[in-house]
Amino acid sequence: MALETLRKLWKNEYFQTAITVILLLAFVFGFWYVTQTVLRTGYPALAVASTSMLPTLNVGDLIIVQGVPPEQINANYLTGDIVVFTDAKGDLIVHRAVKVENISGEYWFTTKGDNVPGSKDQFSPWPASRLVGKVVGRIPWIGNFALLMHSQQNIYLFTVVIIILIVVVLFFPFETDEEEKESGEKLVLGKMSLKMVYLIILNIILIGFIIFSLWGTFTFWNPGAGSNSQGMTVTIYGMFSDVNFHEAHPNNVLEALLSQGFLTYTINCRLSEGLRTGVPTFSWAQAAIIVLLVYDVWELTKFLQKRKKMVEA
Numbered sequence: 001m002a003l004e005t006l007r008k009l010w011k012n013e014y015f016q017t018a019i020t021v022i023l024l025l026a027f028v029f030g031f032w033y034v035t036q037t038v039l040r041t042g043y044p045a046l047a048v049a050s051t052s053m054l055p056t057l058n059v060g061d062l063i064i065v066q067g068v069p070p071e072q073i074n075a076n077y078l079t080g081d082i083v084v085f086t087d088a089k090g091d092l093i094v095h096r097a098v099k100v101e102n103i104s105g106e107y108w109f110t111t112k113g114d115n116v117p118g119s120k121d122q123f124s125p126w127p128a129s130r131l132v133g134k135v136v137g138r139i140p141w142i143g144n145f146a147l148l149m150h151s152q153q154n155i156y157l158f159t160v161v162i163i164i165l166i167v168v169v170l171f172f173p174f175e176t177d178e179e180e181k182e183s184g185e186k187l188v189l190g191k192m193s194l195k196m197v198y199l200i201i202l203n204i205i206l207i208g209f210i211i212f213s214l215w216g217t218f219t220f221w222n223p224g225a226g227s228n229s230q231g232m233t234v235t236i237y238g239m240f241s242d243v244n245f246h247e248a249h250p251n252n253v254l255e256a257l258l259s260q261g262f263l264t265y266t267i268n269c270r271l272s273e274g275l276r277t278g279v280p281t282f283s284w285a286q287a288a289i290i291v292l293l294v295y296d297v298w299e300l301t302k303f304l305q306k307r308k309k310m311v312e313a
Contacts, residue, residue, distance in 0.1 A: 047143030052113030150224030
């Protein structure tokens with residue numbers, strides 16, 4: 001009896017939706033805690049909120065932070081590790097380590113923002129006990145979503161949007177697989193299936209995204225950005241636009257050097273003093289190209305298999 005009840009409950013669409021939401025939340029929180037364990041820090045991912053590290057780190061970048069012992073931090077004005085630490089008030093700061101000293105058995109760091117004049121920042125020197133970790137990578141753009149949540153009005157807005165999405169998922173009469181089979185493929189303009197239209201639209205979107213992630217720029221107001229979350233104008237850059245931004249930045253940059261790897265790229269800057277190292281950056285363009293190729297090959301394979309069955313029939 002109980003087993004039969006569970007079977008009926010499992011077939012209920014609302015129950016399936018609720019289970020899906022719960023599993024999704026469990027995955028998100030589980031992934032976060034696993035990431036904390038793997039990267040050995042309580043802050044494995046942080047959004048860059050200020051301009052002190054321009055052009056190396058842009059406002060809205062999501063930086064990946066790895067916890068490391070203080071003795072493993074490389075300190076140098078050009079090639080030093082970019083580190084995350086807390087100031088005297090407990091706020092998180094991300095600057096480049098330019099000097100490290102061992103005083104009476106304790107490491108003390110001197111740091112500086114790439115976009116800050118002088119030989120050190122106002123927080124230096126600070127003890128190793130405030131070290132959170134070093135930056136090992138960055139993901140452009142998506143940190144802006146986290147910064148948006150710094151604004152109370154935007155938290156309310158996101159809450160309303162989430163509620164609307166849940167209502168749509170629960171109550172919108174989506175067509176089932178059986179109904180689709182009975183009705184057959186829907187045609188648009190009498191010639192093209194609706195599925196083909198979706199495929200074309202998705203390809204156009206992905207190609208447009210690839211173009212933007214290479215050469216595009218977009219400027220907008222982010223109310224949660226800025227050192228005190230007072231809001232500021234933020235510009236996001238595609239990869240080549242980011243190179244141009246590095247070269248045009250008034251920070252004694254003579255040349256920006258782009259190097260690419262698998263799903264990553266790094267922009268190093270040649271200064272009069274030498275070569276300043278950048279941060280490995282996630283390549284949205286490469287990721288989108290892979291998604292586009294895999295999806296199109298998958299759809300083409302299904303189409304050819306379907307045609308083969310029709311010919312054999």
